[in-house]
Amino acid sequence: MSESNLKHDLPSVSGQFQIAGQYRSASPYGNGHINDTYAVVSERDGRPVRHILQRINHNVFKNPVALMENVERVTAHVRSKLAALNAEDLDRRTLTLVADRSGRNWHVDAEGNHWRCYLFIEKATTYDQPENPRQAFAAARAFGEFQKHLADLPLPRLNETIPNFHHTRSRFDALRAVIEKDPCNRAAGVKAEIEFALRQESVVDVLLREQASGALPERVTHNDTKLNNVMIDDATGEGVCVIDLDTVMPGLALHDFGDLCRSACRPTPEDERDLSKVEMRMDMYEALVRGYLKSANDFLSPREKDFLSFSAALITFEIGIRFLCDHLEGDRYFRIHRVNHNADRARVQFKMMESFMRHEKAMDAAVRNVRAES
Numbered sequence: 001m002s003e004s005n006l007k008h009d010l011p012s013v014s015g016q017f018q019i020a021g022q023y024r025s026a027s028p029y030g031n032g033h034i035n036d037t038y039a040v041v042s043e044r045d046g047r048p049v050r051h052i053l054q055r056i057n058h059n060v061f062k063n064p065v066a067l068m069e070n071v072e073r074v075t076a077h078v079r080s081k082l083a084a085l086n087a088e089d090l091d092r093r094t095l096t097l098v099a100d101r102s103g104r105n106w107h108v109d110a111e112g113n114h115w116r117c118y119l120f121i122e123k124a125t126t127y128d129q130p131e132n133p134r135q136a137f138a139a140a141r142a143f144g145e146f147q148k149h150l151a152d153l154p155l156p157r158l159n160e161t162i163p164n165f166h167h168t169r170s171r172f173d174a175l176r177a178v179i180e181k182d183p184c185n186r187a188a189g190v191k192a193e194i195e196f197a198l199r200q201e202s203v204v205d206v207l208l209r210e211q212a213s214g215a216l217p218e219r220v221t222h223n224d225t226k227l228n229n230v231m232i233d234d235a236t237g238e239g240v241c242v243i244d245l246d247t248v249m250p251g252l253a254l255h256d257f258g259d260l261c262r263s264a265c266r267p268t269p270e271d272e273r274d275l276s277k278v279e280m281r282m283d284m285y286e287a288l289v290r291g292y293l294k295s296a297n298d299f300l301s302p303r304e305k306d307f308l309s310f311s312a313a314l315i316t317f318e319i320g321i322r323f324l325c326d327h328l329e330g331d332r333y334f335r336i337h338r339v340n341h342n343a344d345r346a347r348v349q350f351k352m353m354e355s356f357m358r359h360e361k362a363m364d365a366a367v368r369n370v371r372a373e374s
Contacts, residue, residue, distance in 0.1 A: 007036075008113075014040045014053055016107045017100050017117040021049055030126070031228075032244070033334045034060050039120065050120035051098060055113050056106075060333060061246060064114035066159035068106045071116070071245050072097065073158065074150065074220075081149040092121050092240055124231035124240050129266065133287035134237055136264045139230040140291030142239025143222060143256055150220040150248075151299050158220060158249045165223055165247060166255040168318045172197075172204045175325045184330045190343050196350050197321050203314055207254060207307065215303045221251035225260040253304055257292055258311030262319060264288055265312070266352055271344045278348055280355040285312070286366045297374050305371060309363035313356035320349030 010026040021044030029039040029052065036055040041048050056064045078094045087093055098117040100107040107115045130136040164170040179187055179194055187194060210216040222229070224247045233240040263270075265280045265288070272278055289308065293300075326333045327342035334342055356363070 008038075008055065010038055010040065010053065013107070013109060013115055014042075014051070014117070016109075016115070017051075017053075017098050019051055019098060019117065020044050024048065026053065031128070035246070040117075050122070052118040052120055054116050054118075056116065056246070058112075058114060061161055063159070063161070064106065067161045067246055068114070068116060070158050070161060070248055071095075072105055073153070074245055074248050077153050078146070078149045091119055092124070094241060095119075095121075095243060095245065121231055121241055121243075123234045125234055126228040126231055126243075128226075128228050128263070128269065130227060130264050130284060130287075133283050135232055136227070136284045136287035137291035137294075138232055138237055138239040139227050139264065140257075140260060140288040141295045142230045142242055143225050143260060144292045144295030145239075146222060146242040147219060147253055147256065148295055148299055153220050160249050161247055162249075165249070166251055166315070166318065167208070168204045168314065169208055171318050171321055171325070172201065175321045175328075178325050178328045182328065184328065186328050186330075186343075189340075190324065190327065190346070193324055193343065193346055193350060197317075197324060200317055200353070203317065206310065207252060207314060210303065210307070211252060215301075216252055216254065216307070217301065217304075218250050219253050220248065221253060221256045223247035223249060223251050223255060223259075225256045226263040227260065228263070253296070253300060254307050254311040255315060257288075257308055258313075258315030259319070260292070261285060261288055261312035261356070262316040262349070262352065265356075266348070268348065270348060271341060272348050273344055275347060275351050278351040278355070280312075280352060280359055282359060282362060282366070285359075285363055289366050289370050293370050293374060297371075305367065308367050309356075309360060312363070313353050313360070316349050316353045316356060320346045320353060323349060 011023050014023055019042055021042035024041045024043050026038045026040045029037045034057045038053045040051045040053045058064055061067050075095050079090055082090055082093050096119040097105040099105055127135060175197060224244055229244045230239045231241045231243060265284045267281055268277045323342045323346035331342055336342060
C-alpha cells in the first residue's frame with residue numbers, strides 16, 4: 001500500500017513523538033483485528049531505524065488514557081524485574097514506549113485519535129500458528145514469565161480497559177440478547193452455530209464460581225494470549241517479548257493459558273472454512289503445558305493447575321460466541337475481510353472446543369505428568 005493511500009497522516013503523527021532522525025516511510029504492520037498499526041522508518045546517522053506507531057481504537061477501548069496508564073505501569077514494572085535479574089537487552093525483552101514532544105507516552109491528534117509509539121523489536125518474529133512444539137513451548141514460557149513478573153505489581157489495581165472482558169456469563173448473556181433482537185437479520189444463516197452455543201451453557205459459570213468462592217485468585221493477566229502476541233527471537237527461538245498490552249488488567253491466569261491453547265493448538269488459520277482440518281494438536285498442547293509451568297509453576301495454586309485443560313475448551317468457546325455475537329450485530333468489533341468472516345471464525349472456535357472436549361482425558365494426563373515432574 002502506497003503512503004498516499006494510507007488513511008492517516010503518518011509523517012505528521014510520527015513527528016509528534018521523540019523519534020530521532022528523518023522520517024522516510026511508513027506502512028501497515030501486522031494483522032491485528034482492532035488497532036491501526038504501522039511500521040515507521042526513519043533515517044538516523046545514515047541507517048534506517050524502525051518504530052511501531054499505533055492508533056488506539058477508541059470504539060473498542062473507550063478510555064485510551066486509562067489504557068495507556070496500564071501500559072506505562074506494566075512495562076515499567078516488567079523492566080524493573082528484568083533489570084533486577086540482570087537480564088540483557090532490556091529494550092527487546094519488554095515493550096519500550098517513546099514519549100511525545102510534551103513528554104507523555106501518547107499523543108492526541110486533531111481528530112481526537114490517541115496514538116502511541118514503541119521501539120521496534122528487531123530480529124524477532126511473530127507466528128499465527130507454531131511451526132513446531134519448540135515455538136509453542138517458548139511462547140507459553142514467555143506468557144508464564146509475564147504473569148510471574150506482574151504477580152507483585154503494587155496497588156492500585158489496574159484499570160479495566162474492557163469491563164467483563166473474560167466474564168463468560170456476560171458474553172453468553174450478550175449473545176442470547178442479540179439472538180433475540182437479530183438486528184441485522186443474520187440469525188437464520190447461523191442457526192446451527194446458535195444452537196451449538198446455547199447447548200454449552202453448563203460450562204459458562206465454572207471458573208466464575210471457583211473465583212467467587214476464592215479458589216481461583218485474581219491476578220494481573222494479559223487477556224489476549226494469542227501465539228502472535230509473543231515475539232520469538234530469530235536466532236535463539238526464545239520467546240523474547242510479550243506484546244499487545246491493551247487488555248492487560250485484572251483476570252484469571254487460566255484465561256491466559258486457555259486462550260494460548262486456543263491459538264497454538266489449532267492447525268489452521270482462525271478463519272478456516274474447511275472444518276475437517278480443524279482438530280486440536282496434542283503435541284502442541286503438551287509443549288504449552290511444559291512451557292507455561294516452567295515459568296508459572298511456583299506462583300500458580302494447585303486449584304489453578306487443576307483447571308488448565310478445562311480452560312482451553314472454555315476460552316475457545318468464549319471467543320467463539322464473541323465472533324458469533326459480532327457477526328449477528330453487523331461486525332462492529334472484529335475487523336473483517338470478507339462476507340460472513342466472523343461467522344467463519346465462530347465455526348472454527350466451536351469445532352476446536354469440541355476437539356478439546358474429546359481429548360480432555362489425554363490433556364488432563366499431560367498436565368498431571370508435568371506436575372509430577374515439577
